[in-house]
Amino acid sequence: KCRCYADPSVEMESTFAMIKPDGVSGNYTRDIKKIISDSGFGIIEEVMVQLDEDTVKNFYAEHSSRSFFPRLVQYMTSGPVLIMVLDKANAVADWRVLIGPTDAETAKVTHPHSIRAMCGLNLQRNCVHGSDSPQSAVREIAFFFKKSSSGFYSKHDEL
Ligand code: UDP
Numbered sequence: 001k002c003r004c005y006a007d008p009s010v011e012m013e014s015t016f017a018m019i020k021p022d023g024v025s026g027n028y029t030r031d032i033k034k035i036i037s038d039s040g041f042g043i044i045e046e047v048m049v050q051l052d053e054d055t056v057k058n059f060y061a062e063h064s065s066r067s068f069f070p071r072l073v074q075y076m077t078s079g080p081v082l083i084m085v086l087d088k089a090n091a092v093a094d095w096r097v098l099i100g101p102t103d104a105e106t107a108k109v110t111h112p113h114s115i116r117a118m119c120g121l122n123l124q125r126n127c128v129h130g131s132d133s134p135q136s137a138v139r140e141i142a143f144f145f146k147k148s149s150s151g152f153y154s155k156h157d158e159l
Helices: 020-025 029-038 052-059 069-076 089-100 104-112 113-117 134-144
Strands: 011-020 042-049 081-088 128-130 145-148 152-157
Touching: 011 029, 011 089, 011 104, 011 145, 020 029, 020 069, 020 081, 020 104, 029 081, 029 113, 052 069, 052 134, 081 113, 081 134, 089 113, 089 128, 104 113, 113 128, 134 145
Parallel strands: none
Antiparallel strands: 011 081, 011 128, 042 081, 145 152
């Protein structure tokens, strides 16, 4: 894997992306990865994992008091997910634009070319995740991946 930057003056940013269980089981992985590459992102690391309840509860801890939380945990543990680190200038904001609004039904109307419009079903089953800020990206990448001294990512052993 190579972190070769064509233009050293361009500041790279990393974001955390995930293809959720409905995206993987619906066979959207290849299409989504093509959109990622065509949009100028480097896929720095990608791993398919089956999340357990505790991992999802920790990852989405900010939503733990919400009524949708138990169903969210059920959904996110219903099958394997593809977790990724994506690199690009302005990666966090640009990936959020590409995935579209949280509610896939809304996305189909307001952002028909977004990834969630393409493969999401509704407010919950929206097929992809993206960090919502640079701070979230740092937390979420570190949540799933460890970074070696040479700069390479690998998933935490317990995942
Ligand atoms: N979600 C849900 N019901 C809601 C809001 C969110 O099931 O009313 C799920 C949905 O899968 C969403 C995730 O919880 O992607 C996290 O919600 P957030 O508001 O952080 O949206 P996101 O950042 O993923 O767009």
